[in-house]
Amino acid sequence: MAAYDPDDLKILFSLFDANRDGNIAKEEIKELVSFIAGEKAKENDVAKVMQLIDINKDNVISIDEFEVLITKYFPMVPLGARSIFNTFDLNHDGFVDKNEFNQVIKDKAELLNERNIDFFKKILTRDDSDKISYQQFIDSSIQHYRSYIANRDD
Template sequence: MATNPTPNSKPAIYLQDMNEVRKVFDRFDANSDGKISAEELRGVLNALGSDTSPEEVARMMEEIDTDKDGHINLDEFAAFCNGNSDPYQSAEKELKEAFELYDQDHDGKISAEELHKILTRLGEHCSVNDCAGMIKSVDSDGDGYVCFSEFRKMMTNHKQ
């Protein structure tokens, strides 16, 4: 069972509450059976443009699947999202990796076209204009792109 953080613990870097964790979990759980298999994990990573090897997927599964049943359940996923070891360092690394998946041309910023490409691969139905609106909502410097600091701000604090 997932536990609530103590008042002194750092908030999750990625996901702010269990509703957000559930939404992401459901995206990974392609067959809606309440658990994420290695194949489902690999499928989402491939859709995001990652060339993660089967060995790396196996390592990820081993790290996250704490009850060793061969699948990741919601509680294990939530614990992973909240970072158990060094929350800030692990989450910062994961955040950079996520940013790099969206930053398809590796220029240090996410364009509306790049966002559209990734969301389409994930099965979302939105236009490039919709994606431009999403970017505008977090584009604090007004350049029309999301840089890593804006991405981090968006992912760590939705109230800003």
């Protein structure tokens, strides 16, 4: 079992917990599946996900149940946020600057998801800063997801 950074697990959990109540409800799972798939989630798919994750059958996913899911079913998969950030942080100083971003795009564009590229472009051009920290990246990621939830078409 891989040991995940507790902060990464909390960040990932918070992306699912759209209403910030400390649990992931069925509707939040539905929203997340829809966001990832790019189409409206089917009820039976959501039910399967809930059945798999909701260990105590209280119809919500706690942080502890979420941690069990991640460590049990994804033991060797790096959590996306840190992995994506590290791809761009070429000199490993904890920041991604515009030069690093451009170098990665030039050298590794075929390996990157277009959404990741667009997201970094947006963060790096939102103000006059020439670089972003991992925490700024995470804050922007959470803000981006919450904006999606608030502005989605029902």
